[in-house]
Amino acid sequence: MSLQLTLLIAYLIGIIVFGLVVSRTVRHASDFLVAGRNLGPGLIFATFLAANIGAGSTVGAAGIGYELSLSAWWWVGCAGIGSLILANFVGPAIWRIAKQHDLHTMGDFLDLRYNRAVRGVVASLLWVGTLAILAVQLIAISRILEIVVGWPKWQGCVVGGIVVMAYFTAGGLSTAARVNAVQLVFMLVGFLVAIPFALEASGGWAALGETLSSNRDPSYSSMTGVGPRGILAYIVLLVPAFIVSPGLIQKLYGARDERAVRIGINLNAIGLGLFAFVPVFFGMVAYANFPALADPELALPQVMVELLPSGVGALALAAILSAELSSSDAILFMLSTSLSVDLYKRFLKPDASERRLLQVSRGAAVAGGLLAVALAIALPSIIQGLTIFYGLLGVALFVPTLAGLYSKVPKAGTALWTVIGSVSITVVVYLWTDGTGMGILTPYAIGIICAIALTLARWNHDRKT
Numbered sequence: 001m002s003l004q005l006t007l008l009i010a011y012l013i014g015i016i017v018f019g020l021v022v023s024r025t026v027r028h029a030s031d032f033l034v035a036g037r038n039l040g041p042g043l044i045f046a047t048f049l050a051a052n053i054g055a056g057s058t059v060g061a062a063g064i065g066y067e068l069s070l071s072a073w074w075w076v077g078c079a080g081i082g083s084l085i086l087a088n089f090v091g092p093a094i095w096r097i098a099k100q101h102d103l104h105t106m107g108d109f110l111d112l113r114y115n116r117a118v119r120g121v122v123a124s125l126l127w128v129g130t131l132a133i134l135a136v137q138l139i140a141i142s143r144i145l146e147i148v149v150g151w152p153k154w155q156g157c158v159v160g161g162i163v164v165m166a167y168f169t170a171g172g173l174s175t176a177a178r179v180n181a182v183q184l185v186f187m188l189v190g191f192l193v194a195i196p197f198a199l200e201a202s203g204g205w206a207a208l209g210e211t212l213s214s215n216r217d218p219s220y221s222s223m224t225g226v227g228p229r230g231i232l233a234y235i236v237l238l239v240p241a242f243i244v245s246p247g248l249i250q251k252l253y254g255a256r257d258e259r260a261v262r263i264g265i266n267l268n269a270i271g272l273g274l275f276a277f278v279p280v281f282f283g284m285v286a287y288a289n290f291p292a293l294a295d296p297e298l299a300l301p302q303v304m305v306e307l308l309p310s311g312v313g314a315l316a317l318a319a320i321l322s323a324e325l326s327s328s329d330a331i332l333f334m335l336s337t338s339l340s341v342d343l344y345k346r347f348l349k350p351d352a353s354e355r356r357l358l359q360v361s362r363g364a365a366v367a368g369g370l371l372a373v374a375l376a377i378a379l380p381s382i383i384q385g386l387t388i389f390y391g392l393l394g395v396a397l398f399v400p401t402l403a404g405l406y407s408k409v410p411k412a413g414t415a416l417w418t419v420i421g422s423v424s425i426t427v428v429v430y431l432w433t434d435g436t437g438m439g440i441l442t443p444y445a446i447g448i449i450c451a452i453a454l455t456l457a458r459w460n461h462d463r464k465t
Helices: 001-026 029-037 041-052 056-101 108-113 115-150 154-199 204-215 229-244 246-253 258-275 275-290 298-307 310-348 354-378 382-406 412-432 444-465
Strands: none
Touching: 001 108, 001 310, 041 056, 041 204, 041 258, 056 115, 056 229, 056 246, 056 258, 056 275, 056 298, 056 310, 056 382, 108 115, 108 246, 108 310, 108 382, 115 154, 115 246, 115 298, 115 310, 115 354, 115 382, 115 412, 154 204, 154 229, 154 275, 154 298, 154 310, 154 354, 204 275, 229 246, 229 382, 229 444, 246 258, 246 310, 258 275, 275 298, 275 382, 298 310, 310 412, 382 412, 382 444, 412 444
16 A cells, blocks of 8 residues: 555544544534634634635646636635635624524524515525535545545545544534644645645756746736636626525624624635645646646646655645635535524424424535536546536526615615526526636626626516505
């Protein structure tokens, strides 16, 4: 057994054991769902940054960096921009409402502000999208195991699903926030240690730059190389999603006060902006050393295995695994709370006890994890799965959430009209244009514009009534 495989197995077992130990403090549904509303700035920062640095921010972003170089920064950088808006505007406002009304999920807010029909429609839509993004994390884990062990994709997806279900199902947000802090340390240390070794293996900055410039046109080394349409597409797809993501909103519900929300999420935003350069760097290194990769999403694990010393490579691979696992538990959090609170408790069993709700939350996490494993085996790529989720999230939730948070005018009918209408238009445009959109506007940009237009069209009617 190789050193890399041995250390990875030890790391995965350690994460499961640590999660199970921490989960012994979980006694009530509120501990599982919002960590008792007792997370300080440090744990908010750790659980947010660990959740946001996942498959798309590592394996996926390195694949984009392999193809686009520096302009791939926008993929992760836009998440940082969205986080800044969440930290300073949306987050504190929605935290106050959650504290006052004892909210546990994004669905609770939609129900409070509109009605349970809006809650049910959005929860059902997001369940599909959330399964896709959890599947993406498992695909990324399978990529690593494919390079290190030679396992086929399905085996890697199954192993990843088992690990994340094991520690999250036991303790929910209480466990995940503390496990995320450990994972974040591995992430940051692993990537930082790997950078100089990868650079040395490429012959230094000068040699790396010369290799890239001789093989690509000048735009490859430009932050704007993807072009205005590409940058706009990233902004529209990612910024709204990181403002209204149910998983992130529910994590900030666990903050002990507004100060924790502002400080923790702002630090997360800064971290994302800086980290955005890391996968880009590894993508460029991969292109310089392996210019004929059949699948760009193999760029990052290929660098870690082929270019780094065994010990450093193992640490770097543990960093990537940490990223995928931490994002997986955040997504599993969305799945379990959406099913248990937004659907089960609200529609099927309103008088469910704390003990029963905890049982259903854990069962929902297992069910969601198993479905995601099956979807991961079927989905062809990481970026495709992420695009489905982020696009659906922005189109369905961005306008109704902000309109409901900052105005008392829009009513439930307007919210339903906006969600159903904008998502339907997005799907039609996507199919009609084969995903390319119209002019500089992607299907998701058109969907958000339509959401704004649909809300404004009903605004005057709601204001009068």
